[in-house]
Amino acid sequence: MIRHHLFLLLLIAAVSGVHAQMIAVDDVVTVNEDEEVVIDVQFNDINLGGGLTTTFLYTTPPNGSLELLDNDSIRYTPDPDYNGVDTFSYQVCNGVEPVPECDFALVIVTVLPLPDYPTASDDTVITTVATSVVADVQAN
Template structure:
């Protein structure tokens, strides 16, 4: 590389000296400078070649520029995030991270959560956490950040998955009774709630050929067929988990005939 002097001239008089400014190119290492000069003020008896050799010896040097400062690694700070059960969340993990040198940061790796998957998004600056189906509670994972200059750091992300209510599942039932005989039906016996909430009956429809009532315990129903009816009848019931979750089941009743005495 060739360095060019800055503006101005330097005058060297007898044993005095002066300075010449040169431009800084931003690189480092040894550089050679070439100076142009003219001798003036020679007196009788001076030899131009002698003065030239002397001046050239003074100006023949090189400059050792200092290397750039070493790269400072980025600092990745831990993060906390929340999401809801069965809902993925995008996390801006780099939002609170920084690089002392001002280098742009990117994500270079993540670990997986115990109860969810973690993916680096296309931007290389955010991640998406997806909890396992029906999981709620705490989970965590780590990520690695790089400054592009061999500097990296690792931080932890703590995710809290908040529960959401899962509706109960009411499964259809079948029951039999005899003509003119009421029957109590445990309609909730085969129903369940994913969250383990206790279930209660909140409503029933009536059969075409019989009457349906919810018992006082709100967990069973009593079906009473119409007098002398026999055959098949149906009705529906609604079950609740007490947290806004509802489902509807259907009950089929077979009413068996009995022999009626002659009247």
């Protein structure tokens, strides 16, 4: 009987220690090719300990760049003409003293393709009167 009380006491102590926990939740976003997106990564994260929540960049995406904004949002910019799935991770920490609680999450970015329209440039060909000339207008 004493063993059961001891187990219950340990269980209550373990559960009560959860109050400072920080839970980072993965984020999924979509952006058009050649456009940037600002992601509020803390929007779905859970701070059970209270205090100021701070975001840190952890890994960088292989096909884009990141900028941390105001400790809670991240600007993602895909590489020029890139489309496909890109990922990066971040760490979020709460302000619990003496040791903040931290967690990691993944951000999955789907970069949608957009048509790359051809660009035209002016062509100049010089010839003499009554002389035909051939010019490749797609060369430039």
